[in-house]
Amino acid sequence: MKHIAGGLQWAVFLIASSIAAPIAIAHVFGMDSVETALFIQRTMFVLGVACLVQAFVGHRMPINEGPAGLWWGIFVVYAGMVGIMYPSSGAALQALQSGMIASGILFILLAVTGLISKMKVLFTPAVTFTYLMLLILQLSGTFLKGMVGVEGPSDPIDGLLFLGSLVVVLITFITMNHKTPWVTRYSVLLSIGIGWVLFLLIGKAEFVQPKLDRWIQLPELLVYGKPVWDSGMFITAGFITLLLIANMMASIRVMESLMKQSFSITPPDRMKQGSIASGINHLFAGLFSAIGPVPISGAAxxxxxxxxxxxxxxxVGSVIVIIITIFPSIMSVFAALPAPVAYAVTFAIFTKMVEMAFRELSAEPKQERAYKVAAFGLMIGVGIMFIPQESMSDLPNAVAAVLSNGLITGTVIAILIEQFLLWKERRKAE
Incomplete structure (x- = not known):
């Protein structure tokens, strides 16, 4: 029973933290309500399967998979090419699903050749700190906008919605730090449940009637057609794969650090297996015409x-997610979770990430070098977050997708700066 309750909590967290991406992508591609529902179903199904693949043959740690932000960006870029480089949305989506299959193959090849293991040394405490802080800073705006009901530039702040969100944040903090162990263990589930009821009472959520037109519906394969050769997409996929590997390594590194510091557990080094599993998951994403998944640092x-x-x-939670996706009626209920509740609970959870980031930085023996690395990475990464994406529309697709992502760019800059400083130190010592 304990594992079922914990599994339900994982399932709610996975769905609440991942459902925004397929909804947003469906919107930019102009999908109708049925296409959107099926796209959400396929994406959630792939995420549930991806979690199981990592749990059994990958890194074997409790790190949920979520839609990769880099792929999200690429989807948006390719939506803008419909009518220019691609005759229809279906053709653009066909190229994207082919790119994810190519990415999956590259993930596996890099792991088998041993390059993944060599890349792990790049994620020092200073780089991990920079990655975590950029992740938190990038998402904090999204959390707060969601908590006040602001979706577009001209939307006014909804005072009642914001008040309800603050109450949910407070409830989450109370349950997270409660003296009763079972309250702490199920703090996320309790907070989402109480928050959902609260939003129903204040009229900011709707009572959902399950749709009973079809009891069971299995996700379809290759919805947009067979894989095609698209040289531009494959070049983009190759570049994105290298950055996703960096993202994956950072997420695993963060969880390893948490396990050691908070639970006195030293997980075995399974970075290579984690990369192979990520490759398998990308193959699934391509075959099921979904969004490429990546291990999410927020799991820590x-x-x-x-x-x-x-x-x-x-x-158990991953299995619950897979089962839910097969039943459209149940999926429709979970999809109706008020977004501000999900944002408020996640906001409280991410405060733990801030604590972890500073603990990482304090573990670096060369503090002066770490400050320099973090300074460069944070300033460039945060600076990019303030540059409008429209300003990069004339750049090549792969370059635009990367430069519009301050998290990845700032982390890569931090790695390069640290390696340069280490090289200088080695030369000085000779």
Whole structure:
């Protein structure tokens, strides 16, 4: 029973933290309500399967998979090419699903050749700190906008919505730090449940009637057609794969650090297996015409808040997500979770990530070098976040997708700066 309750909590967290991406992508491609529902179904199904693949053959840690932000950006870029480089949305989506299959193959090749293991040394405490802070800074704006009901530049702040969100944040903090162990363990589930009821009472959520037109609907394969050769897409996929590997390594590194510091657990080095599993997951994403998944760093905040480091509830939660996607009626209920509730709970969880980031930085023996690395990475990464994406429309697709992502660019800059400083130190010592 304990694992089922924990699994349900993982399932709610996975769905709440991932459902925005397929909805947003469906919107930019002009999908109708049926196409959108099926796209959400396929994406959630792939995420549930991806979690199981990582749990059994990959890194074997409780790190949920979510839609990769880099792929999200590429989807948006390619939506803008419909009518220019691609005759229809279907043709653009066909190229994207082909690119994810290519990315999956490259993930596996890099792992098998041993390049993944060599890249792990790049993620020092200074780089991990920079990555975590950029992740938090990038998402904090999204969280707060969602909590006040602002979607567009001209939207006014909804005072009642904001008040309800603040109450949910407060409830989450109370349950996360409660003296009763079971309250702490299920803090996310309790906070989302109480928050959902609260938003129903204040009229900011709707009572959902399950749709009973079809009881069961399995996700379809290759919805947009067979894989095609698209040289531009494959070049983009290759570049994105290298950056996704960096993202994956950072997420694994963060969870390893949490396990050691908070649970006195030293996980085995399974970076190579994690990369192979990511390759398999990208193959699934391409075959099921979904969004490419990546291990989510926010899982460390979730585990730190709930004190659930065991893999069993995580596996149960992944199975629950897969089962839910097969039943459209149940999926429609979960999809109706008020977005401000999800944002408020996630906001509270991410405060744990800030604590973890500073603990990482304090673990670096060469503090002066670490400050320089973090300064360059943070200033460039945060600076990019303020540059409008429209300003990069004339750049090549792969370059635009990367430069519009301050998280990845800032992390890569931090790695390059640190390697340069280490090289200088080695030369000085000779």
């Amino acid at each position: 905040g979730f585990v730190g808040a709930t004190r659930m480091a065991s893999l069993k509830p995580f596996i």
